[in-house]
Amino acid sequence: MTRRGLWLAPLLALGGCSGMQSPLAPAGAQAASISTLFWLMMAVCGFMYLLVMGGLVIAMLRGRRRRAVTADPAISPKDSGPSRTLLVWVALIVTGLTTLIVGSFLAERTIAKARAHDALEVRVTGHQWWWRIQYRDPVSGRWIETANELHLPLGRTTRVTLGSADVVHSFWVPNVAQKLDMIPGRLNLLDLTPTRAGWYRGQCAEFCGAQHAHMALDVKVESPQAFDAWLGAQARPATAPADPVAARGMAIVTGGACAMCHVVRGTAAIGKAGPDLTHFGARRSVAAGTLTMSRGAVQGWVAQPQALKPGSMMPAVPLSPADADAVSRYLLELK
Numbered sequence: 001m002t003r004r005g006l007w008l009a010p011l012l013a014l015g016g017c018s019g020m021q022s023p024l025a026p027a028g029a030q031a032a033s034i035s036t037l038f039w040l041m042m043a044v045c046g047f048m049y050l051l052v053m054g055g056l057v058i059a060m061l062r063g064r065r066r067r068a069v070t071a072d073p074a075i076s077p078k079d080s081g082p083s084r085t086l087l088v089w090v091a092l093i094v095t096g097l098t099t100l101i102v103g104s105f106l107a108e109r110t111i112a113k114a115r116a117h118d119a120l121e122v123r124v125t126g127h128q129w130w131w132r133i134q135y136r137d138p139v140s141g142r143w144i145e146t147a148n149e150l151h152l153p154l155g156r157t158t159r160v161t162l163g164s165a166d167v168v169h170s171f172w173v174p175n176v177a178q179k180l181d182m183i184p185g186r187l188n189l190l191d192l193t194p195t196r197a198g199w200y201r202g203q204c205a206e207f208c209g210a211q212h213a214h215m216a217l218d219v220k221v222e223s224p225q226a227f228d229a230w231l232g233a234q235a236r237p238a239t240a241p242a243d244p245v246a247a248r249g250m251a252i253v254t255g256g257a258c259a260m261c262h263v264v265r266g267t268a269a270i271g272k273a274g275p276d277l278t279h280f281g282a283r284r285s286v287a288a289g290t291l292t293m294s295r296g297a298v299q300g301w302v303a304q305p306q307a308l309k310p311g312s313m314m315p316a317v318p319l320s321p322a323d324a325d326a327v328s329r330y331l332l333e334l335k
């Protein structure tokens, strides 16, 4: 960036404050409290900053004028003791700090009060570098597993239990709620009460290794009816494809190396090291937000995971081009 281009930096930074991954465009009760607190802090600190800078400019101008008048250092301005100005300053600082303390206390209380008793139960486990997601089925009490895409019913509180399978990660969906660490050997609770439907983007917010930046989470807030339909579909096992090429893909995925690491419910694939693929084709992206879902992306990922996400825990499994094609067809049919 050129020197002149640097002036654009604050504008670009502000541009980052809107959209699907922004704490200042709240779409959840918790994020709304936090953004109110942010603006309160901004107002108090901004006001104080302007006052201090204004005082500094006045002092500089006065000093220069005075130096011009009294070149003789022996003649100095009279010391008049603690002035009224000083008292006003002290009062301002105390008021400002008190406002900040009360504001953050209230924000914290509001977030804690949002806790609901009939919360939907969800577990999210951080892995290098993807998210295991499990929903408690309200009917059977069983856990329904999926990965990398979190759906939330609008207007209802979801209580997420956060854990980690390896290193410290941090769960953060800025539009909906505050961030919270995912710590190995420990479970943390986070409530999400979304208030606006739409797609949002979460991101691991604690450096967790080489592919930390490629550990994103698609989040969809939808009406309770749409959510129930989605969860119902997730609970079902995969259906076998009718298409013969996709059927060959199924044989490769569920009978070969893939099955050691991936689950496709309803088939022989029961490995737990990687993301559940039962309804993979219905997801929006591939490999925790790394690629947008498409035939090409899936085929590319299966052929060269190490080129697209170097260091990823998925090794390249050698497949002929025809087999790779069959596999990607099958995976996309897993709706």
Ligand code: HEC
Pocket: 128, 129, 130, 147, 148, 211, 253, 257, 258, 259, 260, 261, 262, 273, 274, 275, 277, 280, 283, 285, 286, 287, 288, 298, 301, 302, 309, 312, 313, 314, 315, 317, 327, 331
């Ligand atoms: C050694 C274990 C292992 C093997 C073998 C393996 N995978 Fe994976 N797979 C993973 C892991 C771990 C991830 C998550 C990688 C990441 O996003 O960082 C993954 C991710 C994926 C994803 C993306 C899932 C999502 O939610 O976006 C697909 C699709 C996939 N694997 C398909 C396959 C196929 C097909 C095979 C066989 C040709 C295979 N995998 C073999 C471990 C494995």
Ligand SMILES: [Cu+2]
Pocket: 126, 127, 129, 168, 169, 170, 204, 205, 206, 207, 208, 212, 215
């Ligand atoms: Cu992480």
